[in-house]
Amino acid sequence: MCSVNMWIQVIFLCITPVLLYWLGTRWAWLDRIGVVTACYILGILLANMPVLSLIDTQVSKQVVEIVVPLFLPLLLFNSQLKVWKTLGKGIFLSFFLCVLSVSFSALLATFLFKGLIKNAWLLGSMMVGVYTGGTPNLSAIGLSLNAPAELIIVMSAADLLYGGLWIIFLFGFAKPFFSYVLPSKALSTEQGETIISLEDRFIYPGSLIALLLSIFILGLSVGISWLIYQRLDEILIILTISSLGILGSFLKPIQRLKGSYGMGNYLLLVFCLSVGSMADFNKIWDTGFWIILFVGFMMFSSISLHLLFSYIFRIDVDTFLITSTAGLYGPAFIAPVAKAIGNPLIIPIGIASALLGYGIANYIGISLSYLLRLL
DSSP: OOHHHHHHHHHHHHHHHHHHHHHHTTOHHHHHHOHHHHHHHHHHHHHTOSSOOOOOHHHHHHHHHHHHHHHHHHHHTTOOGGGGGGSOHHHHHHHHHHHHHHHHHHHHHHHHHTTTSTTHHHHHHHHHHHHHTOHHHHHHHHHHTTOOHHHHHHHHHHHHHHHHHHHHHHHHTHHHHHTTTSOOOOOOHHHHTTSOOOOOOSOOTTHHHHHHHHHHHHHHHHHHHHHHHSSOOHHHHHHHHHHHHHHHTTSHHHHTOTTHHHHHHHHHHHHHHHHHTTOOHHHHHHHOHHHHHHHHHHHHHHHHHHHHHHHHTTOOHHHHHHHHHHHHHOGGGHHHHHHHTTOGGGHHHHHHHHHHHHHHHHHHHHHHHHHHHTO
8 A cells, every 4th residue: 555545544544533423412323322333333344345445454453553552541541540439339349240250251261262262361361351441451452462463353343243232232121131130229329429520522722731641651661661671562561551541540730631531532433443444354254253252252251240249249230230331341331321221320430430440451451361371
């Protein structure tokens, strides 16, 4: 691909999320499915056009590798981990059980699929990231563990497939269904008021400052890696970025900086569009059948374990659903699910859970990778 076409593709990947976000504020159906999902779907459509190929997957891959370490600190600046001490024990317990369920599922899936998938431990580590935090963590863990780009693409596409089916269930049938198993006591208004909501608009006076801080953190992380190892160690770089992003969330100047989450959300949309544009389903089905089954097994086994633990510990149905959504989808789907189950008061709590997941997912996924390799 010539350089002109390359830059056209880069500009397209950067501008299209802005257009979709703007349309989402005007089209109710687009707002309901979510701009994140729309970016994935549009990217996949472009990657699977039967006649005309408009996308160079190498360009999309390079965009992904650039935006992942940039939007991680931007999202983590808003993690507000200190507010967890003000929440009820049920919220913290439910999200802990969600993370525990995902970890157990990774161990079980790695053991069951180790004879069918080469380096099944790598899949388990990455799926812990995506179902504790989100797709950004999947890519971050994959990059740190030197996962092949094709593997990240297949897993992202499979996650989109299963996640799309499950979100339909969450919107329409989940609360009545799970109410047969779990108590119906809802979260209190007081808990819902302990956390401020996130502003996801892209442009604020502080957006550029936040982006520059993110670039500084990336540069500092690279420098630390070079100072210690005299080379670029991907694991150390990702964990340093995560640590500095969380540390930044405790600093008042960064807390008051409007625009960090919006800028991170924008780069996340660029990431989603880019990953979608790499998902050629013909290649995925030919090479990724067992990988697709692995992802499905992990998702539904982790949900089942979380439900079992919630039943044992008497977690109410709203808490179970919103913390499960936080782990499976991240912040983007908290508000739609909360409204679908008729309890918008839990939106701030759900966002706090999702941001906590972003903050801890890289540590858990990378740490668990050492145990999964033993299987």
